[in-house]
Amino acid sequence: xxxxxxxxxxxxxxxxxxxxxxxxxxxxxxxxxxxYVIEPYFIYKAEEKAASEGLREGQARIRELSxxxxxxxxxxxxxxxxxxxxxxxxxxxxxxLRGMLPLLQRELSSPRLPGRSGQDYRxxxxxxxxxxxxAPFERPGALLNMPREIKTFEEAxxxxxxxxxxxLIKELDDDVIRPVIEIRTGSSxxxxxxxxxxxxxxxxxxxxxxxxxxxxxxxxxxxxxxxxARGLYGVVSESFDPLYREIEALSREIRExxxxxxxxxxxxxKTLGRSRDLLKELESRLETLESPVGRVPVGLTDFIKLYPxxxxxxxxxxxxxxxxxxxLYTALLEEYEKGGSALDEKALKYLASCWxxxxxxxxxxxxxxxxxxxLFAGLxxxxxxxxxxxxxxxxxxxxxxxxxxxxxxxxxxxxGALVITASLWTILRVLxxxxxxxxxxxxxx
Numbered sequence: 001x002x003x004x005x006x007x008x009x010x011x012x013x014x015x016x017x018x019x020x021x022x023x024x025x026x027x028x029x030x031x032x033x034x035x036y037v038i039e040p041y042f043i044y045k046a047e048e049k050a051a052s053e054g055l056r057e058g059q060a061r062i063r064e065l066s067x068x069x070x071x072x073x074x075x076x077x078x079x080x081x082x083x084x085x086x087x088x089x090x091x092x093x094x095x096x097l098r099g100m101l102p103l104l105q106r107e108l109s110s111p112r113l114p115g116r117s118g119q120d121y122r123x124x125x126x127x128x129x130x131x132x133x134x135a136p137f138e139r140p141g142a143l144l145n146m147p148r149e150i151k152t153f154e155e156a157x158x159x160x161x162x163x164x165x166x167x168l169i170k171e172l173d174d175d176v177i178r179p180v181i182e183i184r185t186g187s188s189x190x191x192x193x194x195x196x197x198x199x200x201x202x203x204x205x206x207x208x209x210x211x212x213x214x215x216x217x218x219x220x221x222x223x224x225x226x227x228x229a230r231g232l233y234g235v236v237s238e239s240f241d242p243l244y245r246e247i248e249a250l251s252r253e254i255r256e257x258x259x260x261x262x263x264x265x266x267x268x269x270k271t272l273g274r275s276r277d278l279l280k281e282l283e284s285r286l287e288t289l290e291s292p293v294g295r296v297p298v299g300l301t302d303f304i305k306l307y308p309x310x311x312x313x314x315x316x317x318x319x320x321x322x323x324x325x326x327x328l329y330t331a332l333l334e335e336y337e338k339g340g341s342a343l344d345e346k347a348l349k350y351l352a353s354c355w356x357x358x359x360x361x362x363x364x365x366x367x368x369x370x371x372x373x374x375l376f377a378g379l380x381x382x383x384x385x386x387x388x389x390x391x392x393x394x395x396x397x398x399x400x401x402x403x404x405x406x407x408x409x410x411x412x413x414x415x416g417a418l419v420i421t422a423s424l425w426t427i428l429r430v431l432x433x434x435x436x437x438x439x440x441x442x443x444x445x
Contacts, residue, residue: 312416319423
């Protein structure tokens with residue numbers, strides 16, 4: 001039957017083996033798990049989250065831009081059609097006015113009803129898409145509804161040309177300016193304000209030109225009507241063509257923005273797919289990892305949530321075997337001092353010495369032990385920070401938050417923090433202790 005000192009020595013050697021195995025395998029396993037599974041998981045999840053948010057923002061922006069582009073392209077088409085129609089009418093104005101002079105003379109000669117006011121420009125020229133022969137003033141015998149206060153032919157012609165110019169400006173306002181003003185690009189560079197400014201400036205130029213026209217220009221076809229029409233045509237082209245080009249440029253800019261965003265979305269979708277593939281790869285990585293008791297029997301997300309608790313358990317086991325080794329070593333030394341051990345001093349030092357117990361032969365042993373303890377604590381803090389910062393880990397199978405599950409794990413992490421704190425305190429106590437024993441015949445280290 002083994003003696004008491006032999007039992008103590010056997011237990012001490014078993015504790016040494018367990019401690020060394022725990023430090024070696026536990027440290028390797030936790031480091032591999034942390035940098036092979038835990039850190040990559042949160043890196044990939046961050047990439048996936050950023051890609052998903054970028055995808056949503058890009059798609060929302062494309063929908064917004066598409067909504068801007070549709071009315072903008074319609075405005076381009078409408079403005080172009082209106083400008084071309086107005087230019088065509090301006091080109092035809094000399095012939096039109098020459099044909100209207102007999103009608104004006106006839107109107108002066110016909111009875112006029114009281115209270116009738118002059119018709120506007122839209123009564124004297126055909127609407128867009130209609131033939132000029134349908135215009136009321138161009139039909140033989142059409143009444144102009146000239147105001148009663150007009151008595152002379154010169155007044156009638158001036159009244160009609162003023163009506164024509166006013167109608168021209170009104171049509172520019174209605175068919176060109178108003179669609180442009182109604183454009184809302186949502187652009188940060190003030191595109192809508194720029195369009196409004198160009199529109200207002202174009203109308204001012206046309207009004208200034210009309211105000212400078214000689215009231216008697218109608219008396220001559222080649223030296224009056226034609227130069228006025230040409231000048232008006234040039235002013236309209238010069239004033240409104242930049243506006244038209246600006247709208248086209250804005251349309252091209254939006255189309256280019258949509259094209260770039262679609263390309264960006266394709267890149268984001270590739271990034272998102274790659275992140276999800278890498279997350280699936282982590283599942284297979286976890287299956288290849290083996291603990292001292294076999295393969296890890298949980299899924300990826302469950303393992304990640306349990307990993308801090310695993311660190312706390314490994315740290316507590318390390319402190320436990322360290323404390324057990326110290327107590328057994330102390331008991332063995334006490335038996336040796338009493339003479340209860342049959343071992344001599346050299347055999348005792350060989351069989352019972354522990355690199356992690358004082359007195360240390362060199363500074364490396366306590367430094368290594370301190371590093372192991374602090375490493376476990378650091379990995380614990382880092383993993384808890386990562387896990388609690390990812391709400392998706394605590395979602396139910398329906399992807400809804402599960403507050404109860406989160407609170408259970410947070411409570412476990414708090415207890416784990418207390419365990420690690422107590423373990424580190426135990427390790428520091430052992431490192432700071434001194435164990436000398438008195439051998440037969442004198443003090444021995």
